[in-house]
Amino acid sequence: xxxxxxxxxxxxxxxxxxxxxxxxxxxxxxxxxxxxxxxxxxxxxxxxxxxxxxxxxxxxxxxxxxxxxxxxxxxxxxxxxxxxxxxxxxxxxxxxxxxxxxxxxxxxxxxxxxxxxxxxxxxxxxxxxxxxxxxxxxxxxxxxxxxxxxxxxxxxxxxxxxxxxxxxxxxxxxxxxxxxxxxxxxxxxxxxxxxxxxxxxxxxxxxxxxxxxxxxxxxxxxxxxxxxxxxxxxx
Amino acid sequence: xxxxxxxxxxxxxxxxxxxxxxxxxxxxxxxxxxxxxxxxxxxxxxxxxxxxxxxxxxxxxxxxxxxxxxxxxxxxxxxxxxxxxxxxxxxxxxxxxxxxxxxxxxxxxxxxxxxxxxxxxxxxxxxxxxxxxxxxxxxxxxxxxxxxxxxxxxxxxxxxxxxxxxxxxxxxxxxxxxxxxxxxxxxxxxxxxxxxxxxxxxxxxxxxxxxxxxxxxxxxxxxxxxxxxxxxxxxxxxxxxxxxxxxxxxxxxxxxxxxxxxxxxxxxxxxxxxxxxxxxxxxxxxxxxxxxxxxxxxxxxxxxxxxxxxxxxxxxxxxxxxxxxxxxxxxxxxxxxxxxxxxxxxxxxxxxxxxxxxxxxxxxxxxxxxxxxxxxxxxxxxxxxxxxxxxxxxxxxxxxxxxx
Numbered sequence: 001x002x003x004x005x006x007x008x009x010x011x012x013x014x015x016x017x018x019x020x021x022x023x024x025x026x027x028x029x030x031x032x033x034x035x036x037x038x039x040x041x042x043x044x045x046x047x048x049x050x051x052x053x054x055x056x057x058x059x060x061x062x063x064x065x066x067x068x069x070x071x072x073x074x075x076x077x078x079x080x081x082x083x084x085x086x087x088x089x090x091x092x093x094x095x096x097x098x099x100x101x102x103x104x105x106x107x108x109x110x111x112x113x114x115x116x117x118x119x120x121x122x123x124x125x126x127x128x129x130x131x132x133x134x135x136x137x138x139x140x141x142x143x144x145x146x147x148x149x150x151x152x153x154x155x156x157x158x159x160x161x162x163x164x165x166x167x168x169x170x171x172x173x174x175x176x177x178x179x180x181x182x183x184x185x186x187x188x189x190x191x192x193x194x195x196x197x198x199x200x201x202x203x204x205x206x207x208x209x210x211x212x213x214x215x216x217x218x219x220x221x222x223x224x225x226x227x228x229x230x231x232x233x234x235x
Numbered sequence: 236x237x238x239x240x241x242x243x244x245x246x247x248x249x250x251x252x253x254x255x256x257x258x259x260x261x262x263x264x265x266x267x268x269x270x271x272x273x274x275x276x277x278x279x280x281x282x283x284x285x286x287x288x289x290x291x292x293x294x295x296x297x298x299x300x301x302x303x304x305x306x307x308x309x310x311x312x313x314x315x316x317x318x319x320x321x322x323x324x325x326x327x328x329x330x331x332x333x334x335x336x337x338x339x340x341x342x343x344x345x346x347x348x349x350x351x352x353x354x355x356x357x358x359x360x361x362x363x364x365x366x367x368x369x370x371x372x373x374x375x376x377x378x379x380x381x382x383x384x385x386x387x388x389x390x391x392x393x394x395x396x397x398x399x400x401x402x403x404x405x406x407x408x409x410x411x412x413x414x415x416x417x418x419x420x421x422x423x424x425x426x427x428x429x430x431x432x433x434x435x436x437x438x439x440x441x442x443x444x445x446x447x448x449x450x451x452x453x454x455x456x457x458x459x460x461x462x463x464x465x466x467x468x469x470x471x472x473x474x475x476x477x478x479x480x481x482x483x484x485x486x487x488x489x490x491x492x493x494x495x496x497x498x499x500x501x502x503x504x505x506x507x508x509x510x511x512x513x514x515x516x517x518x519x520x521x522x523x524x525x526x527x528x529x530x531x532x533x534x535x536x537x538x539x540x541x542x543x544x545x546x547x548x549x550x551x552x553x554x555x556x557x558x559x560x561x562x563x564x565x566x567x568x569x570x571x572x573x574x575x576x577x578x579x580x581x582x583x584x585x586x587x588x589x590x591x592x593x594x595x596x597x598x599x600x601x602x603x604x605x606x607x608x609x610x611x612x613x614x615x616x617x618x619x620x621x622x623x624x625x626x627x628x629x630x631x632x633x634x635x636x637x638x639x
Contacts, residue, residue: 088517
């Protein structure tokens with residue numbers, strides 16, 4: 001579904017990605033783990049069109065995404081819940097969700113999709129009229145994911161959804177990620193919380209300073225000594 | 236009491252002009268986080284475009300500007316808004332967009348450059364239409380360095396004066412009206428006579444200079460001058476001026492500005508485009524991830540802001556009919572005060588700009604009336620300093636933070 005080959009990104013003179021290649025198959029959860037500064041967020045931002053990049057290929061369902069602006073990429077069915085959640089704090093919760101449906105004109109379907117989103121995140125329904133800036137961190141993350149879902153993506157890019165959240169809320173978020181995937185949305189998940197990420201994912205890539213260091217089945221990788229030592233706090 | 240009301244009327248009228256201009260500053264700041272210093276020059280272009288349309292084009296279309304029906308004035312306003320909207324679009328597209336992502340100082344300096352360009356370019360004079368008979372002046376594009384008189388598209392009359400006598404002109408001899416109804420003229424009140432010449436759409440007014448006292452039917456009343464075309468048989472109305480006149484032009488200003496501000500409010504808070512605008516102003520990157528074409532939103536924001544500025548320029552020229560050349564300090568001060576209004580209200584905040592506009596006008600007009608009119612600019616900038624000291628974000632401004 002998503003086929004990235006030899007992706008390179010530089011910030012000025014500093015090269016952040018040195019040729020990352022990854023594939024996401026339809027229906028899967030693929031996770032991208034690695035420590036701070038490994039280039040995980042950069043990879044997602046490049047796929048979404050937020051960063052200039054060079055690559056042999058960044059193809060979604062066979063269509064080349066390179067050179068496309070972000071607002072067109074989302075119309076192809078690639079949504080991103082960005083790092084730091086990117087909530088519009090000056091808009092109400094409902095307006096944030098409406099922004100998710102910005103590209104759509106099917107009002108009735110949007111209403112239906114909102115209902116489904118509220119089943120995933122009942123808390124959001126209670127806070128619809130509230131200013132989104134007043135939500136707690138966990139609620140903001142839920143809103144960010146809900147908003148991305150309302151674009152009706154076939155591929156959902158999640159950037160550090162567990163960042164800064166209490167363990168209990170992290171559990172909820174990961175439960176929902178699995179549910180979203182089971183409902184048919186393919187997910188590319190960037191996480192520092194390798195433990196949780198490897199648990200829900202089918203496949204995993206380990207990024208180290210802008211390169212793919214390891215890749216493979218998520219369960220297999222979780223067992224490997226190297227990953228356990230570096231990312232799971234194991235011995 | 237009369238003074239107080241009179242000053243209040245001016246506050247509302249001038250305040251709505253400041254508010255209209257402040258909205259443009261605040262909208263651009265809200266989205267791009269920089270002060271478009273060329274904004275006040277768009278007000279000037281709006282005023283001069285209105286002049287060109289009203290004084291040069293209307294007569295050539297067979298409409299006498301001073302007798303123009305309301306829709307002709309509306310047409311002048313629309314054209315000014317379209318022209319300035321285009322100017323705003325081009326300024327953003329060719330001056331500011333290439334600097335997207337550059338340090339803010341660079342954009343600021345560019346804005347000052349654009350401002351200077353308009354101020355000086357506007358003084359060039361190329362006649363594109365020669366003077367064509369009396370009352371049909373030459374059209375110059377740009378506008379030239381000479382001040383011009385804006386035709387009074389909105390009659391200079393008060394809405395709340397009282398008609399004390401009516402009749403038809405039985406005989407006109409010089410500047411004298413023969414009354415067909417008796418009337419008493421009071422001491423220390425002003426009276427005028429309004430004559431509607433046959434075929435004219437609008438009454439022409441002349442001051443009554445007759446002394447106070449009782450006048451019987453058939454008696455003669457002296458007026459300042461007799462309006463041209465006032466023939467025996469023309470209808471007249473004898474009018475006692477209001478103590479606190481509400482000028483038609485002020486009503487036109489407040490109504491037009493009010494309508495535009497309500498429309499803008501609806502656009503920003505009730506439409507999908509407005510929602511996208513607010514989203515972009517908070518977080519451009521995320522907005523683009525939601526499918527918002529950010530550049531298009533920015534373009535449209537400029538077009539909106541500059542067309543409001545054009546409306547302000549048009550309305551300003553109706554009230555203060557002497558149009559100064561484009562680099563005149565009066566224009567600079569007008570723009571600066573509107574900018575102060577935007578800052579005082581809370582820059583980036585739409586309601587704040589409106590509130591700031593009226594507040595600045597209040598301080599300026601009341602200070603000028605009751606303390607000293609020489610210091611009118613001092614009051615305005617004094618308020619700015621006070622607000623910056625006590626509440627740097629402005630009255631309605633707030634720093635919204637994202638939770639991490």
